[in-house]
Amino acid sequence: MNAAALIGNDPGWLIAVKGLIVFVLCVVLTLMSVWGERRIVARMQMRLGPNRVGPFGLLQSLADGVKLALKEDLIPKAADRIVFVIAPVISATTCFMAFAVMPLTGKVTLFGHKTVMQLTDLPVGVLYVLAIASVGVYGIVLAGWSSGSTYPLLGGLRSSAQVISYEVAMGLSLVAVFIYSGSMSTSDIVAAQHKWWYAVVLFPSFVIYAISMVGETNRAPFDLAEAEGELVGGFHTEYSSLKFALFFLAEYVNIVAVSSLATTLFLGGYHALPGLGFTENWLGGWFCMVWFFAKVIGFFYLFVWLRGTLPRMRYDQFMKFGWKVLIPTSLLWILVVATLRVMSARGEPRALIAAFTFGIVMLIMAGLSLYERASRTAQFDGLPDSSVEPSFPVPHVSGINRVESNNG
Amino acid sequence: MFNMSLHVGSTHTPEAVLFWVLAPMAVLAALGMLLVKKAVHSALLLAWVMITLAIFYIAEDALFLGIVQVVVYTGAVMMLFLFILMLVGVDSSDSLVENIKGQRPASILAALGFGGLLISLIGRAVSSTDAVGLTTANVDGNVQGIAQLLFTQYVWAFEVISALLIVAALGAMVLAHSERKHLSQRQLSVNRFRQGSLADTAGLPASGVYARHNAVDVPALLPDGSAAPTSISATLEARGDIIATAPFELVAQEEEEN
Numbered sequence: 001m002n003a004a005a006l007i008g009n010d011p012g013w014l015i016a017v018k019g020l021i022v023f024v025l026c027v028v029l030t031l032m033s034v035w036g037e038r039r040i041v042a043r044m045q046m047r048l049g050p051n052r053v054g055p056f057g058l059l060q061s062l063a064d065g066v067k068l069a070l071k072e073d074l075i076p077k078a079a080d081r082i083v084f085v086i087a088p089v090i091s092a093t094t095c096f097m098a099f100a101v102m103p104l105t106g107k108v109t110l111f112g113h114k115t116v117m118q119l120t121d122l123p124v125g126v127l128y129v130l131a132i133a134s135v136g137v138y139g140i141v142l143a144g145w146s147s148g149s150t151y152p153l154l155g156g157l158r159s160s161a162q163v164i165s166y167e168v169a170m171g172l173s174l175v176a177v178f179i180y181s182g183s184m185s186t187s188d189i190v191a192a193q194h195k196w197w198y199a200v201v202l203f204p205s206f207v208i209y210a211i212s213m214v215g216e217t218n219r220a221p222f223d224l225a226e227a228e229g230e231l232v233g234g235f236h237t238e239y240s241s242l243k244f245a246l247f248f249l250a251e252y253v254n255i256v257a258v259s260s261l262a263t264t265l266f267l268g269g270y271h272a273l274p275g276l277g278f279t280e281n282w283l284g285g286w287f288c289m290v291w292f293f294a295k296v297i298g299f300f301y302l303f304v305w306l307r308g309t310l311p312r313m314r315y316d317q318f319m320k321f322g323w324k325v326l327i328p329t330s331l332l333w334i335l336v337v338a339t340l341r342v343m344s345a346r347g348e349p350r351a352l353i354a355a356f357t358f359g360i361v362m363l364i365m366a367g368l369s370l371y372e373r374a375s376r377t378a379q380f381d382g383l384p385d386s387s388v389e390p391s392f393p394v395p396h397v398s399g400i401n402r403v404e405s406n407n408g
Numbered sequence: 409m410f411n412m413s414l415h416v417g418s419t420h421t422p423e424a425v426l427f428w429v430l431a432p433m434a435v436l437a438a439l440g441m442l443l444v445k446k447a448v449h450s451a452l453l454l455a456w457v458m459i460t461l462a463i464f465y466i467a468e469d470a471l472f473l474g475i476v477q478v479v480v481y482t483g484a485v486m487m488l489f490l491f492i493l494m495l496v497g498v499d500s501s502d503s504l505v506e507n508i509k510g511q512r513p514a515s516i517l518a519a520l521g522f523g524g525l526l527i528s529l530i531g532r533a534v535s536s537t538d539a540v541g542l543t544t545a546n547v548d549g550n551v552q553g554i555a556q557l558l559f560t561q562y563v564w565a566f567e568v569i570s571a572l573l574i575v576a577a578l579g580a581m582v583l584a585h586s587e588r589k590h591l592s593q594r595q596l597s598v599n600r601f602r603q604g605s606l607a608d609t610a611g612l613p614a615s616g617v618y619a620r621h622n623a624v625d626v627p628a629l630l631p632d633g634s635a636a637p638t639s640i641s642a643t644l645e646a647r648g649d650i651i652a653t654a655p656f657e658l659v660a661q662e663e664e665e666n
Contacts, residue, residue: 083452123551127475134483138455141487145448145494153494160491164484171479184551 003103003187004121006114014110018119022099029293030252034061036297037304044308065245073241078148087146088239088246091139095253097132101125102260103187104292105270108285117289118187125186126174129261130167133216137163139250140218140225144235155234158315159218159225165322166215166222172330173208176337177265190269199266204333206266208326210302213258215322218251219303221310222318229312259299260292267295336360426467434460447493455486469542472551613639625650 010018035050035058042049050057075084105117122128137159144156178184180202181192189198199206215222226234233239236247263269270288272279280288313321343353434457441453458481465474545553558566591599600609613636616622618629627650628639644650 080446080448083448122471122475123549124472124475127472127479131475131478131483134479134487135459137483137487138490141490141494142448142452145490157491157494160487160494164487164491167483 002191003116003118004185006107006116007118007121010113010115014113014115015119017110018115018117021117022102022104022119023096026096026099026253026256027249029256030249031061031065032058033252033256033300034064034248036300037307040301040304041308044305068245068248069242071241073243074238076148076238079238080146080148083142083146084238085243087139087143088243088250089139090142091136091250092246092253094132094136094139095250095257098129098257099260101128101186102257102264103190103269105288106280106285108288116187117286121185121187124184126178126184126189126261126265129257130171130174133254133257134163134167136250136254139247140235143239143247144225147235147238149238151231151233152235152237155225155227155231155237159235161319162215162218162222162224162322165319166212166326169208169322169326169330170212170216172327172334173205173212174265175330175334176202176205179334179337179341186264186269189265190271193268194271197266197268202266202337204329205337206262208330208333209262209266212322212326213262214303214306215318217254217258217303219255220307221313223312224315224318227312255300255303256296259296259303262299263292263295423467426463430460430463448490451486451489451493454489455482458482458486469546470550472554608638615639615641 038060039049039057050060053059053063075081100119101122103116103118103121107114107116109115110117140159140163141156144152144154144159147153177189177198180198181189183189183192218225224234225231226236228234231237236244239247270280270292271277272288272291279291339356340353343356437453437456437460441450441457444450444453458477462474462477462482465471465477547553548556613628615624615628616626617639619626619635625640625644627635627637630636640650
């Protein structure tokens with residue numbers, strides 16, 4: 001019996017229990033990841049981070065949560081009251097919904113029922129995650145608009161433009177996975193990776209997905225929607241108390257959600273690392289969950305690492321990167337993948353496939369070197385005539401003609 | 409929706425409950441979309457109508473259609489709408505003055521024509537073709553069934569529509585494009601050193617330097633003791649928020665002391 005059939009046999013109460021487990025996991029993971037992020041980033045900046053509440057400061061985010069809830073809840077006079085209240089609710093409800101299709105374990109026994117730890121299995125599961133993510137953005141955009149002040153509006157505008165452009169790149173990076181696995185269902189994609197992870201087979205797709213998932217979740221270095229140096233708090237500037245807490249929760253649950261999707265699509269999902277397959281039977285199959293969350297936490301560490309390392313991108317560079325680099329690259333990659341797939345499906349000779357791959361690599365290298373030369377000459381476009389010596393003294397550079405050295 | 413209301417008598421209870429809960433909400437939201445004053449509220453209600461439609465599709469076993477409806481229409485198209493509407497701002501409502509002459513009769517005519525087209529199309533679809541049933545349509549799976557139709561029978565229509573959309577997008581880009589050459593920060597900084605004078609290479613002087621106060625409206629003093637006019641923001645100058653520079657000039661002070 002496959003996952004879909006097992007899930008189909010679940011009685012109603014079991015579905016409710018599974019839903020509860022997923023919800024509790026998400027909330028606990030959020031609390032822990034806030035603590036973890038602060039500790040890791042502190043270590044990267046040679047500080048200690050929160051270490052007062054509980055052992056190693058583990059209960060810090062709990063204390064912060066209580067503090068947030070007890071703060072005064074303000075609604076600005078200029079705000080659109082209804083939309084202002086709805087916005088955080090949209091954010092916080094949609095972020096949990098993506099977990100409904102995440103396969104957390106293989107076959108396990110839960111309260112005497114044979115099932116899999118996955119709430120539901122849709123034939124278009126991955127598209128469902130994309131759909132939920134695109135509805136979740138409404139929360140951010142509406143929060144920005146309804147606050148009735150300038151900084152949140154700018155944050156909301158940035159966010160909507162950003163998410164539209166990076167969702168295109170994200171969707172395109174998933175196409176290669178669909179082509180290779182022949183399915184859009186999360187459990188089928190995990191099953192299709194039993195031999196090779198797609199992070200290896202479809203490495204360019206993996207890189208594009210990893211970049212666009214950072215853009216999609218508004219995290220550094222792509223956190224332009226809440227750039228505190230430019231926009232105070234961005235879209236949530238006017239929010240306080242529990243409404244702010246909902247945005248906070250949504251941000252971290254979203255990080256876990258996109259990391260889970262990356263794990264499912266590219267890192268073999270709940271399966272163990274290659275060579276450690278025997279561990280999957282430990283604890284009656286429940287040990288798979290450890291593998292799954294180990295991979296998710298690995299991604300989370302990547303998020304924190306990026307935040308601790310890279311400065312925020314400028315907005316125009318960010319959009320240019322999305323539209324002029326990520327999207328064309330993934331389109332080309334899809335062409336290559338589709339061609340290779342058709343070739344191998346038709347049983348073409350190996351030499352032809354190798355020749356095709358070699359040709360593509362040569363074409364890419366030629367294109368890159370042409371691009372590099374063009375960008376080197378473009379650097380000096382629009383500069384004033386440098387053949388004239390300036391009227392002020394400049395250091396003499398021996399043996400080099402000033403005109404030639406400037407025009408390279 | 410039309411098909412659903414025809415078959416609603418024969419559906420199972422959960423589906424009927426879903427329909428009778430969501431359908432009135434969808435109709436109310438659609439009416440509200442026409443009647444509310446603020447454009448963003450209209451857009452939100454439209455998004456809600458789209459999502460309820462998607463739920464109906466999913467309930468009718470057209471899973472792919474429902475999900476794609478949310479991704480494309482709610483996620484991308486409505487988001488673009490919101491992007492534009494947000495530029496209008498929170499407290500402005502639409503102006504109800506008609507700018508284009510004869511817009512009202514023209515729009516009524518267009519609406520009637522479109523309605524007639526819809527009715528004839530749906531009527532033809534319902535009366536002339538027999539429903540084959542979901543199990544026959546989804547025999548290879550829902551997604552595969554749609555893909556087969558799109559890439560065989562309807563591939564021409566599909567390509568024509570996508571060409572139309574691309575032409576529209578290109579047209580919008582051509583109309584909105586400006587040919588202005590944009591200098592990068594790097595080029596600007598090189599330019600500063602190449603313009604023949606080094607006076608502004610390190611940026612403009614800050615207000616209040618060497619002066620008695622360092623407020624933004626007090627000019628900096630040049631080496632000869634006179635006020636540096638570039639040290640004060642042009643905005644302050646335009647507003648008339650600058651106090652007289654004479655009292656701060658060093659020369660005047662030294663003369664007093666002598």
